[in-house]
Amino acid sequence: MNDLMKEKYEHAEGRMKKVIDRIQSEFTTIRAGRANPSVLDKIPVDYYGSPTPINQVAAISVPEARMLLITPWDASMIRPITKAILASDLGITPTDDGKAIRLVFPQLTEDRRKELCKTVKKFGDEAKVAIRNERRDLVDKYKTMKKNSEITEDDLKDSDKKVQTLTDRFVEEIDKLVAAKEKEIMSL
Numbered sequence: 001m002n003d004l005m006k007e008k009y010e011h012a013e014g015r016m017k018k019v020i021d022r023i024q025s026e027f028t029t030i031r032a033g034r035a036n037p038s039v040l041d042k043i044p045v046d047y048y049g050s051p052t053p054i055n056q057v058a059a060i061s062v063p064e065a066r067m068l069l070i071t072p073w074d075a076s077m078i079r080p081i082t083k084a085i086l087a088s089d090l091g092i093t094p095t096d097d098g099k100a101i102r103l104v105f106p107q108l109t110e111d112r113r114k115e116l117c118k119t120v121k122k123f124g125d126e127a128k129v130a131i132r133n134e135r136r137d138l139v140d141k142y143k144t145m146k147k148n149s150e151i152t153e154d155d156l157k158d159s160d161k162k163v164q165t166l167t168d169r170f171v172e173e174i175d176k177l178v179a180a181k182e183k184e185i186m187s188l
Helices: 003-028 075-087 111-145 153-186
Strands: 046-047 050-053 057-065 067-072 101-104
Touching: 003 111, 003 153, 046 075, 067 075, 075 101, 111 153
Parallel strands: none
Antiparallel strands: 046 050, 057 067, 067 101
């Protein structure tokens, strides 16, 4: 594999790693019955006119397995944080005592667990499509290089095997991530 081919290969591998990072990030926002502070990551709160993540205006702790405790550093932020959580699609009603906000996560029903598993599978399928698109793009680049006589026919055949091995490795990793998340969701 020549330097130009290697550079394109490493670029595609980096993009595939980003797909894995993205799916892991998506999985952290799926609540599985346990309290996880990362479910609040995508909820912005109005902090003096600018949308700010909750974890930048408050301390978030997990005092119990199914409860989050949000303690704002500025007591005047309790109302805006509560408002932001209610406006989000989190589906949990926050309660506050004037000093802190509590989010109690209800036990998931069997139907809701199955629904979450379908969502996880959908994320997994989308990630696999993204990986396969990267493979297709890389193979197309190699074919163009062959067409322009930058590489030989043997180089092209060797690269096909390497690209397929790379793709298989990332698809397998996605399958493992999906299986682990489904197991987490279905376990009580």
